[in-house]
Amino acid sequence: MTMQTNGITVSTATHAPLWRIRLRLAWRSFKSSWATFAESPVGLIGLGVIIFFGLFALAHPILMHTVWDSATYDPQMGYDMEIAFHPAAPSVRHLLGTDPLGRDVLSQLMYSTRYEFVLGILSAVVTVVIATTIGAVAAYYGGLIDAFLMRLADLVIMVPFLPILIVLSSFTEVGMFELALLIGLLSGFGGNTIVIKSQALSVKVKPFIEAARIAGGSDFHIIFTHLIPNLLPIALLYMMFVVTSAIFSEAVLSYFGLTTIKMSWGIMINTAQTQGYLLRFDTWYLLIPASLAITLLCAAFYLVGRALDEVVNPRLRSR
């Protein structure tokens, strides 16, 4: 097709390749978002805590290969023969003591951290992918498709989570991965879909959607270049809250012994309980570290979500 229509002559462009410009633009928009984020102290505290746990998780394999011998310090199989009675109170050998089965609590805590991250982030990603796609499709097409998807969402919201899991765990193994998928599916099809759909509805009526249609854009083109990119900021925000609820749910479920997860913060509390050490002050090291870790990491993601809220929906729009 010739480009000489309308009497406009063609000249050669003289700027850098497109991909490099796009990269630069992305970096610039990240920097300005970061500036807004960094204004919120709670966000920074949250991020600091997340980074701390990240390093905490990373440190575990390093320690296992260097200072800790696996027979004593393995989070699942280890047993310290040199101590006569377990659980043992914190000492130089075991900074947070040992559990009733003779395993090092600190090692367990560090080892579990990586799975908490995997669980939280995996379920959040599943949630966001599902919620954004379903929300965008329901809002864009409306009518029967919308009605069907929204009734599905209602149904998922009404599903009682715990009983489902009890039933599931009775005839299949619910490990970390299955649990992440399950939490992701349930929160993706449920409340988050409705939130994202309502946002999608407000984007759908914008004239730029009509402009894209007039240009000849297909439904697929409009949903993926116009609708979804405008939903991603709010999706990212809700992702943070899903991480919080996933970690929390895992702790609750593991505590009740409803999962087949070998080691996690919830399992640590579960072990303390099954061995009869739950409400004893002298064995605080069986309970406090794990509970504190759960609380801190959940709170951290929540705080980051709050600060992201400020980036996504700034109250003082600078014009």
Add this chain to the structure above:
Amino acid sequence: MTDNVLEVKNLTMHYMTRKGPVSAVDNISFSVARGESLGLVGESGCGKTSIALSLLKLLPDNADIKQGQILINSKNIVPLNYAEICKFRWKQISMIFQAAMNALNPVYTVEEQILEAMQEHLPHLSEAEMNQRVDELFGLVGLDPKFKNQYPHQYSGGMRQRAVIAMALSCEPDIIVADEPTTALDVIVQDALLKRIRKIQEKLNMAMIYISHNVAVIAEVSDRVGVMYAGNLVEMASTEAIFHRPIHPYTRGLMSAFPSIVGEKTKLVTLPGEPPDLLNPPTGCRYHPRCPYATAICSQEAPEYREHGAQHFAACWHPGGEA
């Protein structure tokens, strides 16, 4: 000049933002006499709404009145606190907003909302007197009193705007500030409302400040017109003088850029450039980057706002385009 209901002296107001202070109102002085209608015209971001909000002290938290006085019936309201300013609102000064739906509470009937304002500010009236007054107000703004027990959403756009006007008039203010009250309305409804507002203002011998971006609307409702540009009051004179003998280049440009359906179809003038960013306003006269008559001094020193002939004020180094 004892008959001035409102006097604004050297008002300067900034909005504090992330990027620094925005100089929204810069050293503005004017006054409004009893029974007079003053039109303030300007483009978006010129500071006209900021002035209206300053007059009622309805400014957002990040606004900062740097200097100046606002005298309502000779009392300076700038240093007053919230409780004190509440006594001024409604009774001495009240406002008609642009978005009538937002100014009315959707869960109360229109009558209840007007009564509420009166109970607060005119406690000496008996219930019967208040009810009678609501009927009078409805008659005044041209609404049938049988609609008074309805909710705002049952009204049409024009009726809602009339209800807001009735509410603003309920406590007999000395001065009323109308911020683009007809902008969202269709021409035929707008025409009826403009005539009604003008009639009420004259009948009650009330002072009025009418704010609009629409030059034609201002021509219809004002005795005197102030032209604003980028936070400055650039020219103020009688309506007739502003429209027929403007001396500031911006006023001239605005007049010749505004289309009309009557008279000769003259070529519309395009003003070069765009209004400035008030985070970083131009030095000297704020209009100089767009002004055809600008010389060296215009970019160095802000022109003084002074009288150029009887009651015709302007802030320009080259009034009327002369060197």
Add this chain to the structure above:
Amino acid sequence: MEHSDILVNIQNLSKLFPVGGGIFRHSDVFVHAVSGFNLQIKRGESVGLVGESGCGKSTTGKLLTRLLDPTEGKIEIASEQGVIDIASLRGKKLKTFRRNVQMIFQDPYESMNPRLTIYDTVAEPLNVQGIGTITEREARITELLETVGLTPAASFLFRYPHELSGGQRQRVAIARALIISPLFVVADEPTSMLDVSVRTGVMHLMQDLATNLNVTYLYITHDLAVARYMCNRIAVMYLGKLVELAETEELLQHAQHPYTKALLSAVPVPDPTYKRSAVEIKGGISKPINPEPRCRFYDRCPLADDSCRDNPHPELEDKGDQHFVACHKI
């Protein structure tokens, strides 16, 4: 009017919106947003479509750009492939035909995706239609941005809409609409959100483009004063019907329909000494929900009598010099 001159021929165009109803239940109550709309637009001409909010002018624009499907009627457009009725086009044919009809929107703040750069926004029609290589597209976008007054174009290409002023954004919107060289552009209130000092520039630009690039406009507006400057002819719409159509100055000086007269006398004039004639109509605009088969303006008309009530809505009639009026009383 030479037949070959006609670019757009709209015949008996109607759009009914159901009131109430739902997915499983069909409504028999309809808003007659546009009904029996006839209009011919000549090549290179700008026609103004004027009326109050709710009169159906925006719906007409959306029908012509096929954002909405017409209930009935024809929209014939004389393209290179011959005269094609786009009212019933679907799928791939519709997509290809969209090159010929584009739209400029009212709100420059909302008509561009805030997450796309100016380059991506203007390039979208080319991308979607698969026109040109990337280098050709870039060159063409640069040229067109300069044509609409965004110079140097390179400094605008990779900015986001929020970094531009309202006037600049509307120029981008114009460039986007013209990038695939459409035959016909529907402009829905393109200047109503702009400030006076910036508006004139955009108006002049649209006129220049009409002359230089031979663009044909349907200019939808509520502002008769702007229409006077932008349009060769003006069509006045009331509750889904055209009531008057004439050359711009003819319509402004010698309006015949009582509604047009009322509209004209209600427009404020930027001259404090000018005395307008009084507006003679009464009541307010309502919605045309299952309207009675009589003149749509009957309830508000100062001239109405029993014949207006008993006869159906009058057809547009030529009262001489291509001045069409739909009124029983004239």
